[in-house]
Amino acid sequence: MERKTLCAGSYDPITYGHLWKIKEASKLFDKVTVAVGVNPEKKCILSLEERAELIKKSISGLKNVEVSTFNKEYLFDIAKKIGAKYLVRAIRNEEDFIYERILRHVNSDLAPDLTTIILIPPRELTEISSTLVKGLIGYNNWENVIKNYVPTPVYEKLLEKFGGQK
Numbered sequence: 001m002e003r004k005t006l007c008a009g010s011y012d013p014i015t016y017g018h019l020w021k022i023k024e025a026s027k028l029f030d031k032v033t034v035a036v037g038v039n040p041e042k043k044c045i046l047s048l049e050e051r052a053e054l055i056k057k058s059i060s061g062l063k064n065v066e067v068s069t070f071n072k073e074y075l076f077d078i079a080k081k082i083g084a085k086y087l088v089r090a091i092r093n094e095e096d097f098i099y100e101r102i103l104r105h106v107n108s109d110l111a112p113d114l115t116t117i118i119l120i121p122p123r124e125l126t127e128i129s130s131t132l133v134k135g136l137i138g139y140n141n142w143e144n145v146i147k148n149y150v151p152t153p154v155y156e157k158l159l160e161k162f163g164g165q166k
Contacts, residue, residue, distance in 0.1 A: 005086040005117070006079045008035040008070070010130070011051050012044040013154045014058055017090070017128040020121050022059055025088040028117075032065040033082050038072070045134055050157065057153035076111035090119045092126040137162050
């Protein structure tokens with residue numbers, strides 16, 4: 001039986017931390033679906049289509065990973081639709097742990113057969129978030145700063161979108 005998992009998020013933009021989580025999931029599971037979604041609580045700088053395309057470019061070497069999009073769907077419904085029995089999530093700090101614990105319990109109440117797996121990234125990735133990257137854009141020398149946090153396709157897209165210099 002093929003082991004399938006779901007890695008869902010807004011990925012606005014995808015960072016090296018997200019990429020690490022996806023790569024780890026691809027080692028643990030036969031098939032990984034990266035679901036890029038709309039979170040109404042977040043102000044996105046990239047469209048849903050742009051985010052999905054950037055993830056595809058960033059994971060091009062991972063043969064068992066596919067990318068899809070979702071809007072106004074619960075994660076457990078998406079997992080059921082694709083036949084995934086697992087959700088792979090990652091935590092960087094205590095706040096992430098609290099949020100992910102709540103999400104895990106809610107998902108378990110609504111989909112008891114769905115197992116949440118929590119990954120903890122290496123130390124050098126724990127401070128990286130999409131929110132951090134977005135907050136760095138526009139300051140002097142931002143182009144050189146964000147280069148350390150996002151894959152090349154994302155870096156190039158952000159330069160194009162926000163008028164940065166290479």
